Amino acid sequence: MAERSFAKEVQDLKLGEGDVFRGEGILAITKALLQSGISYVGGYPGSPISHLMDVLADADEILEELGVNFQSMANEATAAAMLSASVMYPLRGAVAWKSTVGTNVASDALANLASGGVTGGAMVIVGEDYGEGSSIMQERTHAFAMKSQMWLLDPRPDQECIVNLIEKGFELSEESNTPVMLQVRVRSCHMHGSFVCKDNVRPQFTLADAMNNPKRDLDRIVLPPAAYEHEQEKIKRRMPAAIEFITKHKLNEFFGDKTGSKTGIIVQGGTYNSTIRALQFLGLADAYGDTKVPIYVMNVAYPTIVSEVDRFCEGLESVLVIEEGQPEYIEQSISTTLSRVRSTTRVHGKDYLPMGGDYTAEVLTDGLQRYFEDHEPARLGNRPPVPNAKPTLALPEVAKLREVVPSRPPGLCTGCPERPIFTAMKLVHEEIGEHHVSADIGCHLFSILPPFNLGATTMGYGLGGASSAAFNVKGAKRSISIMGDGGFWHNGLTSGIGNAVFNKHDGVFLIIDNFYSSATGGQDILSSRAFNKRRNTNNSIVKAVKGIGVEWVRQIDRTYDVNKMRDVLKEALTTPFEGPKVIVASSECMLNKQRRVKPQIRKAISDGKRTVTARFGVDEDVCTGDHACIRLSGCPSLSVKQLDDPLRDDPVASIDNTCVACGNCGEVADAAVLCPSFYRADVINNPSKWDRFSNRVSMSIIGFLQNTRERFAVSFEA
Numbered sequence: 001m002a003e004r005s006f007a008k009e010v011q012d013l014k015l016g017e018g019d020v021f022r023g024e025g026i027l028a029i030t031k032a033l034l035q036s037g038i039s040y041v042g043g044y045p046g047s048p049i050s051h052l053m054d055v056l057a058d059a060d061e062i063l064e065e066l067g068v069n070f071q072s073m074a075n076e077a078t079a080a081a082m083l084s085a086s087v088m089y090p091l092r093g094a095v096a097w098k099s100t101v102g103t104n105v106a107s108d109a110l111a112n113l114a115s116g117g118v119t120g121g122a123m124v125i126v127g128e129d130y131g132e133g134s135s136i137m138q139e140r141t142h143a144f145a146m147k148s149q150m151w152l153l154d155p156r157p158d159q160e161c162i163v164n165l166i167e168k169g170f171e172l173s174e175e176s177n178t179p180v181m182l183q184v185r186v187r188s189c190h191m192h193g194s195f196v197c198k199d200n201v202r203p204q205f206t207l208a209d210a211m212n213n214p215k216r217d218l219d220r221i222v223l224p225p226a227a228y229e230h231e232q233e234k235i236k237r238r239m240p241a242a243i244e245f246i247t248k249h250k251l252n253e254f255f256g257d258k259t260g261s262k263t264g265i266i267v268q269g270g271t272y273n274s275t276i277r278a279l280q281f282l283g284l285a286d287a288y289g290d291t292k293v294p295i296y297v298m299n300v301a302y303p304t305i306v307s308e309v310d311r312f313c314e315g316l317e318s319v320l321v322i323e324e325g326q327p328e329y330i331e332q333s334i335s336t337t338l339s340r341v342r343s344t345t346r347v348h349g350k351d352y353l354p355m356g357g358d359y360t361a362e363v364l365t366d367g368l369q370r371y372f373e374d375h376e377p378a379r380l381g382n383r384p385p386v387p388n389a390k391p392t393l394a395l396p397e398v399a400k401l402r403e404v405v406p407s408r409p410p411g412l413c414t415g416c417p418e419r420p421i422f423t424a425m426k427l428v429h430e431e432i433g434e435h436h437v438s439a440d441i442g443c444h445l446f447s448i449l450p451p452f453n454l455g456a457t458t459m460g461y462g463l464g465g466a467s468s469a470a471f472n473v474k475g476a477k478r479s480i481s482i483m484g485d486g487g488f489w490h491n492g493l494t495s496g497i498g499n500a501v502f503n504k505h506d507g508v509f510l511i512i513d514n515f516y517s518s519a520t521g522g523q524d525i526l527s528s529r530a531f532n533k534r535r536n537t538n539n540s541i542v543k544a545v546k547g548i549g550v551e552w553v554r555q556i557d558r559t560y561d562v563n564k565m566r567d568v569l570k571e572a573l574t575t576p577f578e579g580p581k582v583i584v585a586s587s588e589c590m591l592n593k594q595r596r597v598k599p600q601i602r603k604a605i606s607d608g609k610r611t612v613t614a615r616f617g618v619d620e621d622v623c624t625g626d627h628a629c630i631r632l633s634g635c636p637s638l639s640v641k642q643l644d645d646p647l648r649d650d651p652v653a654s655i656d657n658t659c660v661a662c663g664n665c666g667e668v669a670d671a672a673v674l675c676p677s678f679y680r681a682d683v684i685n686n687p688s689k690w691d692r693f694s695n696r697v698s699m700s701i702i703g704f705l706q707n708t709r710e711r712f713a714v715s716f717e718a
Contacts, residue, residue: 006054021194086122091119118177151169176241255295268324328355426632444483505580514586590662
């Protein structure tokens, strides 16, 4: 199960020559791959290209018809290694992942691939996750492309441009025998647009052809002395071939008229749209991209094309390089390029724009305005008022809002089965003291935030176990390492659990099994409990850890049992057994469960079938207003409610309509020995005759008891 189904949209992938495609960016990318004649495609999900993997999975039948092999890989390193099929054979292949973290994982395979080079076109589609919407450390792919000399495409956010660059990217790869990286940002992945299609292409040379006619070329294998020659080949043959292809096919673009201009703009393709928006605010462009300022768009961010830069800068007194993120790789390259050709054009960039952070239209407007004021003020003559939010943000009432409106950091979903695990851990810590906790990438990382405040480090996906390796000291408190099932299969089995077995690590390893790779969009993995007709699922995590030597293993198949979770955690931390202790805590991801169950319930109700859904609530008369349930749960559906009762000052707990009836609040109340104010009510749709009769009897009895209490209640005259 994935976050979203594209079963309907993938039918547009069948469009042929002359048809107009209209849709989302990730579908356009997939269509471009099919038009390029790829033989294989794979990858690992992660924002902003998770949906690309989902599209490929839903388009499996279309891929099979074209003879394309699609693989959903265990991690990014295995995806990168898949590109080795293009080393010896004229096979076009593509892989996709989230960067920079995915590129880091794949770096060993990519470095070897780039060293030996490729015969067929090889493309890495990188979801460039930079800026405030990102969930990772703030780095860029650019450095890796330069380090390994892989050509980096950064297409202007326009579907026709993206599709063209993908098709030309494979040709560029083949022409220069070099793998190509294509980076797309969140806006590019999810923007809607159109382009004129071509027919899908079946590969002329197939995977079967390669397998039936194996080939070896020692010059492409990264082994001395060939490895020493690869570096020289990159410089003397591959780079010139790439530059010639890029120039010949005009992959970079020029906009605007240089006549009479003193200034110009050099922009990496991905930030073009925001730049045009900023120029529009300054009265120097319109919404359709018609610009009064000459612009050189680097759809190929690396390598820098010296002849194009020199030609663009000729006659200009200065240029502004718009490059999002740091360090300023492109600005440095442009400066070096112009210096070597003895150009008098001055290069500016980070002196007018921030070194780091998102280049929003507001940021670019400010930087461009200051640049033109200093270097060509005549451009800023008649212009519309620039939108400015600063006066509004400075208002006292807005400043007051910052004080009273709480921050909203990311957190676990309502009903998340991981919430009771961390509740149990807090209860154990209260009983036997704090322990060092190594966290991991995934939903469970939200446990570092209130109300749990657990976890001291996070070192990478599936590395929760490995990051506690140093804390293997006899006689000290045991460390707790956490990883999810996705991270476990990504690399945690070997780097975390296998390493612990080999080194006799006397720590506790908690594997949270929610049946999916939930943090990347709910894709199936090896241990998913659901049946998947195209993949092999239902593989046991417990069997896997026992298979590599773990002796102490406990499995909990219902994490909402807080008492049991607490007892098993306490046992693992206090048992005299020495060696790794693994707890596999399993319950289905509630978000995916709701995606699966809600449509079934709606259909059953519409079909007139009897359905029972549970709802939880809080008895206001019983609740003491202690709020310990909220402190130990943090569920978004748990809130507070102010009563009208003048004798009760404190607000009571309250459950809103987002509740999914997981029962965690009641379990927490039981485990923490709190008040029994939680109740469960069953909502029956399409009730039977017996349901109606039972309801009438129940309401009659309740009414009788209420009237009796009212009759005998003590009242005081005013």
